[in-house]
Amino acid sequence: MDDLIARISHCIEFGKIDRASPYPPDMKGEDGADELTREALDAGIAPDRLLNEAFVPGMERVGRKFSERRIFVPQMLMSAKAMDAAMRHLKPYFQSGAVRRKGTFVIGTVAGDLHDIGKNLVAMMVEGSGWEVVDLGVDVAPSRFVEAVRAHPECRAVGLSAMLTTTMTGMAAVVEALRAEVPGCRVLVGGAPVNEEFRAMIGADFTSRDPQGAVAYLESIAA
Amino acid sequence: MTKKQKLDHVLRHGPLPGETLFLPILMHFAARHGGVSYAEFCADHHARVAANLACLERFDLDCVTLMSDPYAETSAFGARIEYLPEAVPRCRDVLVRDASDIDALPMPDVFRSERCLDRLRGAERFQRELRGTVPVIGWVEGPLAEACDLADMTGMFTLLMMDPDASHRLLDHVLEFGKAFAAAQIEAGCDIIGIGDAACSQVDEETYRTFVRDRHVELIEHIHSRGGIVKFHVCGNTTHLLPSFAGLGFDLIDLDWPVGIEDARAALGPDVLVTGNIDPVEVLERPADGVYDACRALVDGHRAERYALAGGCEIGVNTPPDNLLAMLRAARSHAA
Numbered sequence A: 001m002d003d004l005i006a007r008i009s010h011c012i013e014f015g016k017i018d019r020a021s022p023y024p025p026d027m028k029g030e031d032g033a034d035e036l037t038r039e040a041l042d043a044g045i046a047p048d049r050l051l052n053e054a055f056v057p058g059m060e061r062v063g064r065k066f067s068e069r070r071i072f073v074p075q076m077l078m079s080a081k082a083m084d085a086a087m088r089h090l091k092p093y094f095q096s097g098a099v100r101r102k103g104t105f106v107i108g109t110v111a112g113d114l115h116d117i118g119k120n121l122v123a124m125m126v127e128g129s130g131w132e133v134v135d136l137g138v139d140v141a142p143s144r145f146v147e148a149v150r151a152h153p154e155c156r157a158v159g160l161s162a163m164l165t166t167t168m169t170g171m172a173a174v175v176e177a178l179r180a181e182v183p184g185c186r187v188l189v190g191g192a193p194v195n196e197e198f199r200a201m202i203g204a205d206f207t208s209r210d211p212q213g214a215v216a217y218l219e220s221i222a223a
Numbered sequence B: 001m002t003k004k005q006k007l008d009h010v011l012r013h014g015p016l017p018g019e020t021l022f023l024p025i026l027m028h029f030a031a032r033h034g035g036v037s038y039a040e041f042c043a044d045h046h047a048r049v050a051a052n053l054a055c056l057e058r059f060d061l062d063c064v065t066l067m068s069d070p071y072a073e074t075s076a077f078g079a080r081i082e083y084l085p086e087a088v089p090r091c092r093d094v095l096v097r098d099a100s101d102i103d104a105l106p107m108p109d110v111f112r113s114e115r116c117l118d119r120l121r122g123a124e125r126f127q128r129e130l131r132g133t134v135p136v137i138g139w140v141e142g143p144l145a146e147a148c149d150l151a152d153m154t155g156m157f158t159l160l161m162m163d164p165d166a167s168h169r170l171l172d173h174v175l176e177f178g179k180a181f182a183a184a185q186i187e188a189g190c191d192i193i194g195i196g197d198a199a200c201s202q203v204d205e206e207t208y209r210t211f212v213r214d215r216h217v218e219l220i221e222h223i224h225s226r227g228g229i230v231k232f233h234v235c236g237n238t239t240h241l242l243p244s245f246a247g248l249g250f251d252l253i254d255l256d257w258p259v260g261i262e263d264a265r266a267a268l269g270p271d272v273l274v275t276g277n278i279d280p281v282e283v284l285e286r287p288a289d290g291v292y293d294a295c296r297a298l299v300d301g302h303r304a305e306r307y308a309l310a311g312g313c314e315i316g317v318n319t320p321p322d323n324l325l326a327m328l329r330a331a332r333s334h335a336a
């Protein structure tokens, strides 16, 4: 059983989605995250064990290697796909309440900004660390963030992403709207031009250069 | 010496005594400064040329450029582009959703594509106005950037990993068009062709070498064979790619702020003109004195090399003009 868990974790780390996927070349023809997760559940491994002992550590290693620039965006995307394939099998358990997630995290790229790679990577790392993620996409108006939080009462934090100096200033309006409408909700901001000084200026709760920081911060508020 | 002669001097013989070239990338900023909307700037060469000339005058630039949003080629391939008054145009279509779309892609005719033709007209207009005195920079999307414009970045990066053969076909296709577009721009009057391939900064070295490097060599050789100078632009952190950039053959390289100029110099050798690399966010946010000091440090540190002062990438639209003037003062400072 431990072997299955280790193999799933390995598939997520190296982006092996399913048997049919030709990536990574050295795992061609082998079972991927999809088949192995099914097999693990059928063998009676508890879904929360899979989440905590296979998915989370796999994604942690991915995040670390990305921060250290040992892997890049294409490899991250493959890991995200492998995680999605595995996570799909857990969805029924989340829905039935058999497995609880740490909370809901709403994320989006702010109005006027179309960059979504960084946001997607943050979303996937947060999901892989055990949160439910509601991804609003790109070019998201302040009111839509507020609506999304209202629609998900278990939402504890919102992430805003911006890559342009012209659009990052729009984060201030979102923070203001969220503070007014949903005061208890934490706001994380990020994206290449965002720094600590800017975060403090607009009154957001947290920023970091990479998804790992966001995961650690969310961990601290989930506790 | 004219500005064109100065650039030629730096490329052929090395730094100019007492002066550093000033080559900031201005697009939206130029539009704002020239009093035209960004939509006009992107879609109409009259606006783009006029805005560049206004900046040339005010900021004593050492070049003018035809660079704007990334979608000239994408529109030639058939994507619909929506122009917004004060934002970067939006590309409404993802033309390549899977491998089968690649074989259906047309090979557009540069001279029949509105956006491409507009850039050629811009080059001609610059030459009529400036008569060869100021270097005119044309622009093509690099092969990976264009593939990402067509397939969207997530789609393209996934294709690279999952279907190498289809990736090679797409990259070959866009490369062929890029070569034709570059040649036409040189013919129309561009002295320099910029190759913008920022997407490369997001891939590892092996992926770069497998899919892109040889195509960069081919594009650069093609531009040289038509008499053009090559400015290579991959913004973002490219430190991990510097060894692969060595030997590509470009004449100028734009370095973004996360890359050490010393590291680039060590990898690329003394003959390349390095432009950069103050963080555009600093230029936007700092007081003019601070911008001057930071630029002065760059200029002083690299005045003995083939070096030009610029931001790491585009200067932001809301940058105070005084901050750009502070950059200019720093570039010219050692003349005093």
Ligand code: B12
Pocket: A073, A112, A113, A114, A115, A116, A117, A118, A119, A121, A122, A159, A160, A161, A162, A163, A164, A165, A166, A188, A189, A190, A191, A192, A193, A206, A207, A208, A209, A210, A211, A213, A214, B027, B068, B069, B070, B087, B088, B152, B153, B154, B198, B199, B201, B202, B234, B235, B236, B237, B256, B280, B281, B312, B313, B314, B316
């Ligand atoms: C890819 C790209 C594009 C693609 C976007 C494709 C897509 N689907 O995302 C396209 C071609 C559409 C594009 C368009 C433009 N772009 Co662009 N683009 C880039 C590029 C090359 C990479 C960005 C990227 O994906 N990085 C990879 C991800 C992983 O990094 P990241 O986004 O920073 O995210 C990380 C962190 O910031 C953080 N993070 C991100 N979000 C969040 C959120 C939270 C809550 C937290 C905690 C952390 C966090 O974690 C992420 C993972 O580590 C960069 C330059 C570069 N080489 O970096 C320019 C860049 C971002 N673009 C830039 C510009 C100017 C533009 C355009 C205006 C270009 C133009 N003049 O035509 C348009 C604007 C379009 C628009 N309205 O948004 C500038 C921005 C300058 C500035 N600071 O204002 C950059 C920096 C290039 C430059 N050096 O000038 N671009």
